[in-house]
Amino acid sequence: MLIAGGCSIASDQAESTEETANEQTSEIKDAANQAAQKQVLNHVAAKTYVNNPQAPETRSLKEVGQTFTDEDGSVTLKAITDYSGTHSIGPVKLTIADIKVMNYSPSPDLIDYFHGYTHSEDNFSYIKLQVTIENTSEQLVDFAPVSVLETNEGEKKDFEDDFYLQNLYGQLQSGETKMGELAFVLEKTDLENLKSIAIHTSDVFDEKKTSLHEGEIVEISF
Known part of the structure; x- marks a missing residue:
């Protein structure tokens, strides 16, 4: 024993x-x-990465409070998250990364451009994110990576509010990949209270606008 x-x-x-x-x-x-x-x-x-003509590049900004200035104006990093994730939405593979909240003072020659986006065009805050969109199917699809972006304080922005204008919405051919950045002015969100955002994608549609797969909501915390 x-x-x-x-x-x-x-x-x-x-x-x-x-x-x-x-x-x-x-x-x-x-x-x-x-x-x-x-x-x-x-x-x-x-x-x-392609430098956007509407705002300074932000790749060098890694810590809150850092500032970068170039011919487009001056940006200061106000919030950042280390979130990066890939989501399969039917035949579309969507990767979201490099999410930053900036305070921006545009150069004088760019102020007029922002009249359609904000009433405080000489100084405002915005949120930007990088996306990669891949059509893994054998047919054409129609998709918006951000149909609505909503902050935890209830401010909502739709795809028409994107001021980077990098042609990341719409049709993708079979096997096509689009990569770029989106940016949305924040006017009703107190950055001190910004805790999270919710990204609502569109459905995935075929060329006849028939829904192939329901969109998703991606929750991201700061």
Whole structure:
């Protein structure tokens, strides 16, 4: 009986050691996968970034309070989230990343451009995000990555409020991928109270405007 008990204890210890090793291996794999995904997103951002003529570039801004100035004006980073995620919406694969909230003072020659977006065109805040949209199907689809963007304070912006105008809405041919950024002026949201946003995508439609798949709501916290 004593020998059997000793074997049982040794067996339990071996199983415990194996479970611990498996847990550590799983944690290492998870960390590696997260790092790999971040590298891919960073690579995509670096490869596809196109300077937007409506606002200064923000890639160098990583910490709240940092400012960047160029010929388009001056931007200050007010909020940032490390969220990055890929969502399969029927045949569309949507990746959202690099979400930042900026305070912006446009250069004098750009102020008129913003008359249609805000009543405070000489200084305002906006939220920007990077998207990658891929049509994985064998047919043409019609899709809007942001049909409505809503802050936790109830301010809503639709796709017509996007002032970056990088042609990220509409039709995608079979296998086509679009990449770029969207930006929306925030006028009714107190940035001190900004905790989250909800991105409502459109449905995925075919060329006859028949819905192929219902849109999704992506919740993102700051």
